[in-house]
Amino acid sequence: MQDDLKGLPQQAAQKHPESARFFKKLKARPPKNLDATMQELHTEEFQRTDCLQCGNCCRTTGPLFTDHDIVRISRHLKMKPSEFTTTYLKRDEEGDMVLQQVPCAFLGVDNYCAIYDVRPKACREFPHTDRRKFQQIHQLTLKNVAICPAAYRIVETLKAQYPKYW
Numbered sequence: 001m002q003d004d005l006k007g008l009p010q011q012a013a014q015k016h017p018e019s020a021r022f023f024k025k026l027k028a029r030p031p032k033n034l035d036a037t038m039q040e041l042h043t044e045e046f047q048r049t050d051c052l053q054c055g056n057c058c059r060t061t062g063p064l065f066t067d068h069d070i071v072r073i074s075r076h077l078k079m080k081p082s083e084f085t086t087t088y089l090k091r092d093e094e095g096d097m098v099l100q101q102v103p104c105a106f107l108g109v110d111n112y113c114a115i116y117d118v119r120p121k122a123c124r125e126f127p128h129t130d131r132r133k134f135q136q137i138h139q140l141t142l143k144n145v146a147i148c149p150a151a152y153r154i155v156e157t158l159k160a161q162y163p164k165y166w
Contacts, residue, residue, distance in 0.1 A: 005056050005149065012146035019145065019155060023138035025165040030135040037161065041154045042130035049150040055111035057147055062099035063122030065089055070097065076118040127151035 012019075031037070051057075065073075074084035088105055089097045099105070106114040113119055127148040128137055145152040159165070 005054065008056075008149055008152060009146050012152060015145075015156075016142065019142060019159070020138075022159050022162075022165050023135070023142065026162070027135045027138055030133075031162065034134060035132050037158070038134045038154075039130050041157055045129075045150045045154050045157075049153075051150075052111045054149065055107060056149075057123075057126055058107040058111070058113065059103040060147055062102050062104060063120045063126070065097040065099075065120050065122075069120040069122075072118050073115055073120070076115060127154075129154045 026034070070081050070084060070089070074081045077084060079087070085097065088100060090100045092098045104113075106119075108114060113123070125131065127144040127150060128134075128140060129144075129151055131137060134141075141151065141155065145155050
């Protein structure tokens with residue numbers, strides 16, 4: 001897995017123009033079965049991929065925290081939401097609540113998450129490759145393929161299944 005991570009940003013950057021063209025065409029005319037295809041690709045890939053062997057998403061990026069996330073996590077940690085926010089979060093340029101720093105404070109050395117059962121929605125859904133109307137999140141996907149080896153493989157497989165889109 002570590003070998004996958006070493007070259008991933010460069011591979012993603014090299015494929016970025018091709019992937020951007022692909023997603024532009026996919027967004028303009030999505031195939032009728034795209035959601036089902038994405039669900040299948042996502043399921044197949046995550047049967048092979050053990051996120052605990054990677055943890056790159058938690059080491060290199062931070063999720064957005066919704067108000068519901070903050071309440072749920074602070075309750076779990078037996079903190080007031082304001083205390084949780086002050087301790088762990090900051091408001092970014094877009095006004096979203098994000099981690100003060102990465103890697104995530106809840107990531108253990110074994111890649112286990114200390115708040116896994118109550119983790120933010122953005123973490124539960126990452127890398128968002130099984131999301132409905134997948135074609136609408138192409139910008140996010142282009143970022144995620146440089147972070148997540150599974151997302152990279154899913155997108156490359158998708159491109160192979162729809163060659164007319166690029």
